[in-house]
Structure formats: C-alpha cells, structure tokens
Amino acid sequence: MKRLRRLVELVCGVDPGLRRMLHYWAATCLLYVACIVQILVQIDHGFSDPAVAHPLIRYGCAVAAGFYLLIRFSARIGLKPDQLAVSQALFSLVCTMFLYAISGPLRGATLVMTVVVIAFCMFAARPRQTLMLSLTALAGMGATMWYLAASDPARFPPAQEAQSFGYLAAALLSTALLSGEMHKLRSRLKHQRRELSDALDTIRVLATVDELTSLVNRRRMHEVLAAEERRQPSTRGTCIALLDMDFFKQVNDQCGHAAGDSVLRCFSQAARACLRGEDVLARWGGEEFLLLLPDASLDDARGVLERMLDGVHAMPVPGVEDRRISFSAGLATRQPGEPFADAIHRADKALYRAKEEGRDRIVSA
Numbered sequence: 202m203k204r205l206r207r208l209v210e211l212v213c214g215v216d217p218g219l220r221r222m223l224h225y226w227a228a229t230c231l232l233y234v235a236c237i238v239q240i241l242v243q244i245d246h247g248f249s250d251p252a253v254a255h256p257l258i259r260y261g262c263a264v265a266a267g268f269y270l271l272i273r274f275s276a277r278i279g280l281k282p283d284q285l286a287v288s289q290a291l292f293s294l295v296c297t298m299f300l301y302a303i304s305g306p307l308r309g310a311t312l313v314m315t316v317v318v319i320a321f322c323m324f325a326a327r328p329r330q331t332l333m334l335s336l337t338a339l340a341g342m343g344a345t346m347w348y349l350a351a352s353d354p355a356r357f358p359p360a361q362e363a364q365s366f367g368y369l370a371a372a373l374l375s376t377a378l379l380s381g382e383m384h385k386l387r388s389r390l391k392h393q394r395r396e397l398s399d400a401l402d403t404i405r406v407l408a409t410v411d412e413l414t415s416l417v418n419r420r421r422m423h424e425v426l427a428a429e430e431r432r433q434p435s436t437r438g439t440c441i442a443l444l445d446m447d448f449f450k451q452v453n454d455q456c457g458h459a460a461g462d463s464v465l466r467c468f469s470q471a472a473r474a475c476l477r478g479e480d481v482l483a484r485w486g487g488e489e490f491l492l493l494l495p496d497a498s499l500d501d502a503r504g505v506l507e508r509m510l511d512g513v514h515a516m517p518v519p520g521v522e523d524r525r526i527s528f529s530a531g532l533a534t535r536q537p538g539e540p541f542a543d544a545i546h547r548a549d550k551a552l553y554r555a556k557e558e559g560r561d562r563i564v565s566a
C-alpha cells in the first residue's frame with residue numbers, strides 16, 4: 202500500500218494543483234486514444250491513407266508523453282498552468298487539422314474535436330487566451346480547408362468546405378464566449394472561497410482569544426488544560442495560579458470603565474512579558490486570570506508571579522496614574538494524574554486567603 206502511494210506520488214506529485222493539471226492531461230489523452238481508434242478504423246475502411254495516418258499517430262503519442270513531462274516538472278522549469286494549457290491546445294489543434302485532412306468523407310465529424318479542444322481551455326486558460334486560441338483554430342482550419350479545396354476540389358468541394366467552415370466558426374466563437382463566462386464564474390468562486398477562509402480564520406480567533414486583552418479565553422484554556430492532562434508530566438511538575446485584580450471595582454467607579462479596561466490591557470501586556478514560551482495566561486472571567494506553568498516547580502512559579510507583580514506595580518496605565526495597581530494570586534501544584542479542576546479549586550482557595558491577608562500578594566495552596 203505504501204509502495205503504491207509512493208508510486209502515485211512519483212507519477213502525479215503531491216501538489217493538488219499539479220494533480221489537477223495531470224487529470225486534465227489524462228482526459229486529453231483519452232481523447233487522443235479515441236481519435237487514434239477512429240483513425241485505425243478509418244484506415245481499415247480505406248477512408249485514410251496509412252502512410253500519412255501512422256506517422257500522425259506516432260507524433261501524437263510522442264508529444265502527449267512530452268506534455269506529461271512538461272506538466273510533471275512544470276514547477277521546476279517555471280511553466281505556468283495557463284502556458285501549458287495554451288501550448289497543449291495549440292498542439293491538439295494542429296493534430297485536428299491533420300486529422301481533418303486525412304479523414305476523407307468523415308472529415309466533418311472531426312470538426313467536433315476542434316470545439317472540444319477549446320472547451321478544455323476553460324479550466325486553465327484566461328478568457329483572452331481562449332479567444333485567441335479560437336481565432337487561431339479558425340484561421341488554421343480555414344487555411345486547411347482552403348488548401349484542400351484548392352488542391353483537390355473533387356474530394357473537397359469548395360462550397361461544402363465553406364459551409365463546414367461557417368458551422369465551425371459559429372461553434373468555436375460560442376464556445377469561446379461560454380469559456381469566458383465559465384472563467385468569470387470560477388474567479389467568483391475562488392474569491393468567495395478566499396473570503397470564507399478569511400472569515401473562518403476570524404471566527405477561530407474570536408472563539409479562542411479574548412478581545413479586550415488578546416489573551417486566550419476561558420474556552421480555549423479548557424482545551425489547553427485538557428491537552429496538558431493528556432501529556433506525560435515532567436518530573437518538575439506543573440503549577441497553576443489564579444490571579445485577581447485588587448479593588449478593581451474602585452478603579453471602575455473612580456476612574457471610569459474605560460480606564461478599567463486599560464488596566465486589564467496593560468496588565469495582560471506586563472504579565473505576558475514575564476512568561477516563558479510554554480506558559481499560558483488566560484482571561485478566566487472579568488478581572489480574573491488563570492496561569493498555567495508547565496514543567497515548573499512551585500518555586501519557579503512563585504518567581505514568575507513575583508516578577509509579574511513587580512511588572513504590574515511599575516506599569517503605567519493611561520487615566521489611572523495616581524493608583525497602585527496590584528493583583529492577588531493563589532498558586533497550586535498539580536499532582537501527577539490529578540484533574541486540573543482540583544488544582545484550580547486549591548488555587549482558588551489560596552487566592553481567597555491572599556485577598557483576606559490584605560491583597561497584593563501570592564499565596565501557595
């Protein structure tokens with residue numbers, strides 16, 4: 202199974218864009234195969250000359266294989282999807298012209314192939330490129346028909362050729378127009394997909410980040426704690442701390458709610474500056490915060506909280522210049538295998554004691 206996957210990766214690559222291009226290539230190959238079968242039947246019935254048809258089949262197979270290599274290594278040689286689509290379409294158009302010339306009385310049926318080639322372009326080429334290809338196809342087929350009618354009017358009656366050309370022109374131009382519309386539709390879909398993906402990113406942020414403080418919110422913190430519970434604990438242990446701003450109601454009442462918000466914002470900045478990369482500080486609710494310190498002893502955790510407290514004392518808060526801002530914290534170690542809810546409960550009790558003992562301090566459970 203693994204070998205098969207590796208083989209598929211070798212043949213088709215891993216990039217979804219490349220795989221899509223190779224799908225189109227495979228679909229074109231099916232078309233070539235169908236044409237080759239038709240030519241062989243034509244030869245059998247004596248409609249086509251094998252001396253001309255066989256080289257055309259060989260040429261078609263060789264160039265189709267060459268296109269596989271060009272698509273497969275397009276990223277390395279710097280070929281864009283639309284460049285590849287246009288060159289593949291040009292090659293197919295040349296084949297169709299030859300097919301028309303060698304198909305004798307069946308040549309009218311081969312004109313369908315010209316339209317199919319242009320229809321394929323709507324997936325990769327730009328509308329202008331598709332229009333140019335349609336005009337090129339028209340000019341090429343027109344020249345082929347004119348040449349055949351001029352050199353062998355008995356087999357290619359000019360009036361019949363002219364009428365076939367008229368049908369082809371109508372079919373090609375309407376396919377080019379449809380292809381343009383299809384391209385617009387695809388661009389609109391792409392744009393909407395980008396917008397949806399941006400909206401999803403915003404929703405993800407809103408669902409996990411607290412808008413005021415930019416800290417992770419309570420919902421996200423529950424996920425972090427659950428992941429931490431599943432992790433193999435280190436020998437140093439894990440600590441958890443509940444922090445609560447002191448006299449925050451007074452800040453709000455005396456300095457205004459906006460100043461209270463500034464305190465919460467400045468607090469989160471100052472607190473974050475004291476944390477290690479693996480520590481997580483969350484807004485647990487209102488003016489209460491939960492701090493997770495993985496792989497930290499109680500002493501380590503106390504050191505972090507003390508640095509935080511110093512930082513908060515020193516932080517300037519616009520609109521609250523004349524007040525000392527502080528917090529109280531309850532600190533607990535999580536026992537190995539213990540649910541975080543229990544450790545948080547102990548930290549909460551310790552926080553209660555910190556408040557009772559006069560606030561602006563850290564109390565260990």
Ligand SMILES: Nc1nc2c(ncn2[C@@H]2O[C@H](COP(=O)(O)OP(=O)(O)OP(=O)(O)O)[C@@H](O)[C@H]2O)c(=O)[nH]1
Pocket residue numbers: 413445446447448449450451453457458459460461462465486487488556560
């Ligand atoms: N500005 C602001 N205030 C908030 C926010 N969330 C909660 N609060 C306020 O925080 C205050 C908390 O007050 P209390 O629970 O009495 O606590 P405290 O005044 O800090 O007193 P102690 O905790 O005992 O020191 C309440 O007035 C809430 O309205 C917020 O997002 N912004």
